[in-house]
Amino acid sequence: MSPVVPIFLAAFLLVHVLVAWMGWVYPSQPMGDVVLVYDPWSRDALAGGAIVGVDVSWVYPQLALLPMLAAQGIASVIAPLTGAASSYLVAWIVQVTILDLIAFALLLGRGRARSRLWAAAFWVVALLALGPIALYRIDAVTVPLGVLGALWLVGRPRVAAVLLTVGAWIKIWPGVLIAAGVVLLRQRLTLLIAGAGVSVLVALAVVFAGGGAHLLGFLTEQGDRGLQVEAVAATPFLWMAAAGSAVIAYDFDILTFQVSARGVDQVASLLTPLLVLGVVGLLALAVWRVRGGASALRLLPPLVLALATALIVCNKVGSPQFQTWLLAPVVLWIVWDRRRALAPAILVLVLCALTCVVYPLTYDSLLRAEWGPILVLSARNVLLVVLLVVSVRRMVQERSPLLSNQG
Template structure:
């Protein structure tokens, strides 16, 4: 048979690939994300409404934006940092944060400042949701932030602490996979308000930590150099820090309030350095004690760092919350906006299923609500030292102190103590989990 007479080969039959099975959890994830977005929108509308209707802005919570921040913005716009101003006590990076509203020249300063703050709030929510969607993650962190921030009413939107918290949250979330970027964000945050540098306290030993520290140093020095060259009186803020006294919202202030309430003598308070502070006998001694306790808190963190042997993915997050809690409760201030920092860090902790700080995060929610009750709702009572105002402040500060002590104990137990079961319930006796891949 010639080749031309041979029958053609049989045609190949293509069997279609089976259709991919639908992901049964995809719809649930989309529904949960939609609920998160809806909750964020609803709560933020309420916060904005409270902000714009707050005594027409002047004299209320938002008066800080209308008057103080606007005055600083106008001065910074001329290339000069506030100097000789006792209320200006912030590192130079705060000037960059206050100049951010200039990105929206078609808005008033108040509108632009609010837009920047709300945008940073949205970025934090998005970052927490993405972190919680990773394997081993949890959306509890995003929900804590969405539901916890409104407990402070409109105070977060009338301060620039949300912007600082965005840098700290970004630093912690980037630290695991991109330690250099995490360090850069922490360094930038430290130039605005020093506390974001504490996000690096729990970075696991190794090359990643060195890269994070170098990134923080480089970014902080670069921004400071730009600000020093571009502005006058950049470092004038340092002159005001040493003059700060004991604010009535601090733990020391609560001790004075309780003492005055017990003796029936009203406490002597004055408005200075942009805050309400105690004056009179023993105030300087209590303020010095607060500084000494801050030093002791730093020493404890160094001691913990030396003794820690087990690093999981959650340890850097937990250590950051613990460190900021310690520096908060030993502070001479403890303004309501400090709770913005703590809620942000607690939310980052809850993005990890291995965190030990879940009970601590739960304590911060009533503490935030009591902070808003003290300011702005009952601030006149707090200033006057009445039984109601003192009780609210004492309860808030007791919760913060309990949260700090509990945070220390759980962090130590999960990283240092060798026991049959750690607080996470997953570590075996004597196990040292410091694998780089787990850090």
């Protein structure tokens, strides 16, 4: 084992401690969802109350409840040390940190592949740049699953499919890795069978628990929501709000801030069909490029990043934690072809930093429609579109076979 491995692990752990501390001192209570939403949901389920996703429709897929419940178990153990009031919050960070460290250690391996060291360094910097929102949301649980699934798509497709499907039943985005693998890799049948098997088991468990009517509630719950203030498509309406011709208001049903103005509903109604068309179009582009002689393995990282970015760009929701969806695709790209991954990696790091500036650092000013944070958020949203364009361009330009760059 290379002597740099303990150094990287220590740096990764230190960054987790630092970012977790930021959640306590930054404005806008960035750890609020953990204590105000995840804790009550899981506590109610354990106490015999309503089980979200089973007894009532939920904004998340059903397996999202499992890490929330697991945090309750950790909290019960550490409560004598931390105090009951903060035990769940600390337990959440402990859980996320452990999962991240497992994935990070497997990414590093023996520490002899420079591409893996660069990928690990990217993850450390991205976490620090994005700040507390990277840890204090359910999306944080899916990041290590996405990283491991991405690394094992080719060598361990069955394990990768299981991890990614579990991740998709927590937050949908890891499914783009399976979709890309099915389109581009020879292991597609293994990916499909393993992924379908996990999904069937989850569906049967929900149905047997009496939640069949709410099995796909995480899709229908999103259907009628408006345009969230941070969404890419909300950008022009934010400038209208700064000029006094639009309103930023809190939606108590969805528990988020949305924009309200003439034309908002029409734009919001177009985004879901656009998202579907975008995903289908990107997958079709990948197939076309492979038939044109491009290397499937070289196409995989930009395709995965393009798909993850499209999920953000064409989304009615623009939550800051969505930037974590970009980490696993970039890690994959750096490991496989670090030179070509340089520009996308830099873009993602800038996106993380700008997102942190918006939320939580200037979020209150954004909600007052002040020009400064609107300008920062607009720059972030433009760069998301640029990242999508860069990823698609790399797919179009790809012609040569995979050149191993993992040493």
